[in-house]
Amino acid sequence: MTGTRNGYLLVGAMASIGAGAVHFLAAGMHTEHATLARLMVVLAAAQCVTGLLVLVTERKAVALSVLAVNGFAAAMWVFTRFADVPWIAGLTAEAPQVADTVCAALGALAVLAVGVGLVRPGASLPPLRSGIAAAAVGVLALAAMLNGVGHVHSHGDGDHAHAAGEDHSHGEHPDTGDAWPRPFDPTQPVDVSGVPGVTAEQEQRATALIRSTLDGLPAFADVNTVGALGFRSIGDSATGYEHFINTGYLRDDAFLDATRPESLVYRVDGANRTLVSAMYIAKGKKIDDPDLVDYGGALMQWHVHDNLCWRAGDNGPQVAGVTDEQGNCPPNSINPGSGNPMVHVWIAPHQCGPFAALEGHGAGQAGTDGRRTDTCATGHDHGGGHK
Template identity: 80%
Template sequence: MASGRNGYLLSGGIASVGAGAVHFMAAGMHTEHATLARLMVVLAAFQCATGLAVLLSERKAVVSSMLAVNGFAAAMWAFTRFADVPFIAGLTAESPQVADTVCAALGALAALAAGIGLLRPTAALPPMRSGIAAAAVGVFALAAMLNGVGHVHSHGDAGDHAHAAGDSHAHGAGDDHGSDSNWPRPWDPTKPIDLSGVSGVTAEQQTRATNLVRSTLDGLPAFADVNTVGALGFRSIGDAATGYEHYINTGFIRDNNFLDATHPESLVYRVDGTNRTLVSAMYIANGKKIDDPALTDFGGSLMQWHVHDNLCWKAGDNGPQVAGVTDEQGNCPPNSINPGAGNPMVHVWIAPHECGPFAALEGHGAGQAAAPDGRRTDACGHGDHGGGHR
């Protein structure tokens, strides 16, 4: 490189460091997918390292490295706006959000600056313009990180979910249970399974849903002793204060078993002091979207596939823990983040529930899918359920 500071590389190096900083933050928001989180950390480290290296040296090899790293990062962002990366759990197609868009833009800027630096080694920007560009890059990176921490980042593959007071749900096609006066209806596992008479449900869907309930009733009691499930890979997400405690198994989330009572991705226990009573399986469809026909067509409107978009998580001694839900402005409690919606899930209850065997929420009259906005409403059609969600 020629002597003198290449102004484009100055801005590009800062952009690369900024993109890396945003990626470091994003890695912390995807800890439920260890491989994806580790890859994000590696990419972030390369972006920061190559950005800093370019700020110190304009050698061709250094600039080329920044171009390659950031070009790859921007290309992967563009690809995952439309398609999944099937061999990396959690790296699924998603709509652009503020934080990831700014991160990709910073990466693209760094790659562009590196390209200019390679083609025009003596290119320069006036000192004032270089300083303004560098400051703008830093502001955008900081704004992206603040937005990512405080607001919803929709992601199709978050594996850890819970239900807390006031929890907001989004539901897939075919989940408006208020459309049929004959469904949902109270569920009593001591009585014969009867999912008949629901309009729009085919015989095949009724059979599949019935078999799922039956297999869950038969297989789930193997996990009844909460003191033994830790050895099987389950861990609590720390939501016992809601009256129900969820235990998740990340190994089961990542395997290829689908609606398998011998490999339930999550277990739900009713809390009574120090006692825990197993009441439900919460099956999680890893890597699928809420409107995937494999989900919506399985049991039709009998089943309530749903995701959560307002849960806040914090670091715990044994993995992420639920810290609460976002407030009206979309902000989380201090020291917690909202990673977005995540994988679709469906409950199958082995305990009585007023809203049926596939009710989405815990507690008396806990609620079904709302009409078009996809939010939870306590509308089982069986009286006043003002007790809401526990």
């Protein structure tokens, strides 16, 4: 390259350093996922180091390393706006936020500026312009980090951010100790930590499921549109909650997929319906299947209903009630048995946790001993539901 400094490389280097600085902050806000946090630290270091090297040398190999590192970072940001990376716990699809968007934009700017510098090695920006551009990059990165201190990552409409200084310990909980379940608030960080007997992998899977449900389920919020997707009410609105089943999703191979939930649960308020929970159904599996039992351990409670009575309806099967003490159903209805295991994941606040049961008449059984870990102390009104 020429003996004079290339202004485009300078801007690209500063953009790469700025993106790395934002990534360092983001890594600190993802410490609940150790592997993800470590990978973010490595990426941040690579962006900073390659950017610094470009400031001291214009070797083509160094410039190409900036292109590679920042191109990868920007591409991953785009990919994770739409899809999860299943082999990295915590790297789930999420809506764009200020900090991560600025970080991706700085990475893209680094690629663009260094690319121009490589294609036009003799070109340069006037010193004043390159200085202003570098200063603007620094200000932008600083603003993104200040924003990220209180709001690094969110997931869907729940906007459950991790704020700096927040007490997010994995030990005792002020009100509940290590007890499970504990109250769930989707506007707060997901915390399923500290439950005896639950492994780190089970915590990670349960957390990822809650977050993916918070992200994906609001797509079904309008009850007037889900019929076109194949959902049909089972006619249980009198309980205070109404379930809509999708038999097409029930027959497919999706498992705990928020884009294809087998059942939706709406809170009933007169003619209004508010989406509050997914009810995932594991067709063809037994309730003691290791795929179910080991997924979230004691955090999640798969259950079955062995006392529901069903009748034919105009739009599919309808709940007619529950069996009486003799095991009999109301006239013109039948009890088909326990059916397929299911589990709730809430996107609305619930005193009994993110996997809470709809307690009450016909609440279902868990395994052979009938114990449930998705219920909590009495005295809370859950609408009298029964699924």
